[in-house]
Amino acid sequence: MISFLLTLKRLLSAIFRVMKEQLFRSLLVTLGLILLSGTLFYKGVEDWSLLDSFYFAFISLIPTSVSTTLAPQTDLGKWFTMIYLVVGVGVMLMVLIRIGLAVADFEKSEEGIRKGR
Template identity: 65%
Template structure:
């Protein structure tokens, strides 16, 4: 339990730190729009609940092997899902990468050299 709390603290401090960067804000807004469009599409076309629609839209974009138990049935939904995944996975991975770098406080070697010269 202690390790979970420490990890959560580290994650939140990284989100606060990186939340000030324009690139992170843009990625987060883009991802929110993609998730909203996916959620509304599956809610409207497939007739899933809002929670199931959001869950499928979100879990589809993260690099895991989670079986949601949901599968698009309509032909238009299958086409939408293919395009949705191509666009959404790239944005999600970029966001996860930026967040991961913030968590480990990654610094480029050039940044360290500049700081040491000051």
């Protein structure tokens, strides 16, 4: 439990640090708009609940093998999903990479403090 809390502290500290960067903030706004558009699209066209729509819009952009058991049924939904994934996965990866780099920088600075640099 202690290691989880320490890891969470590192992650949150890194996120607060990277939030100061204009690039990260613009990526986050872009990702938010992409998620909003996906959520509203799936809610309207596929007639999914708001939670299912947001869940699919979010999970489909994360590079994992999580099965949502949701899939677009309409032709328009399938076309939208193909374009949505091409655009959204790139933005999501950029956000995750920036957070990862911030965590690595935080770790490096913590190590320097421990060694007295």
